[in-house]
Amino acid sequence: MADFWYDLGIDILADLISFALGAVATYFIVDHLLEKKKRERELAQAKPLAKSAISFRLWPILRVVIFSLFPLLRISQKKLKADFFKIAEENHFVFIFEEIERLIDIYGNRIPDDIQEDLMNFGYHAGDFCESISFIKINFEIVDKLEEWKTFPDDAKKLGAEAEALVSKLVERDLVPKTFAGRFKAARDIANKRKRA
Numbered sequence: 001m002a003d004f005w006y007d008l009g010i011d012i013l014a015d016l017i018s019f020a021l022g023a024v025a026t027y028f029i030v031d032h033l034l035e036k037k038k039r040e041r042e043l044a045q046a047k048p049l050a051k052s053a054i055s056f057r058l059w060p061i062l063r064v065v066i067f068s069l070f071p072l073l074r075i076s077q078k079k080l081k082a083d084f085f086k087i088a089e090e091n092h093f094v095f096i097f098e099e100i101e102r103l104i105d106i107y108g109n110r111i112p113d114d115i116q117e118d119l120m121n122f123g124y125h126a127g128d129f130c131e132s133i134s135f136i137k138i139n140f141e142i143v144d145k146l147e148e149w150k151t152f153p154d155d156a157k158k159l160g161a162e163a164e165a166l167v168s169k170l171v172e173r174d175l176v177p178k179t180f181a182g183r184f185k186a187a188r189d190i191a192n193k194r195k196r197a
């Protein structure tokens with residue numbers, strides 16, 4: 001008889017534990033879904049003012065890309081080597097990294113997670129590019145042996161392509177005004193028409 005009550009007690013305890021675990025799991029799943037719905041609703045209600053504000057903070061970042069990065073893509077490796085200290089300014093790319101962090105801090109609740117991730121990756125890649133410039137300058141006497149120097153043109157191209165893809169995605173997702181892409185292209189065309197360094 002004692003075994004019966006013992007087994008019954010174990011069964012009841014196991015059922016209670018299973019019920020408690022199920023209730024906790026359900027609570028967290030429902031809470032996550034409600035939070036996701038709330039965030040989607042907030043994003044759907046983004047006002048034109050928020051779009052203008054995001055583009056306003058993003059524009060100086062893209063100006064650095066247009067007028068500091070894109071010119072690096074248009075000159076020969078020989079010319080770049082001759083004028084590297086004058087042409088490649090690492091502080092510009094530090095600015096990109098810092099401003100993207102600020103943009104996410106201020107408007108993160110208006111920017112979808114995947115776009116935030118794209119922005120953060122772009123910021124980190126700009127930071128890496130900045131470190132490459134600094135490293136090349138510090139070790140310029142052996143520049144031809146540096147891996148950073150060998151990959152510099154490709155790294156610059158990748159960063160430029162990433163900026164262009166980011167602009168397209170932001171416009172496509174309606175996070176910046178439709179005119180933003182045209183403005184970016186016009187500024188890039190002006191930069192490309194300038195006399196090469």
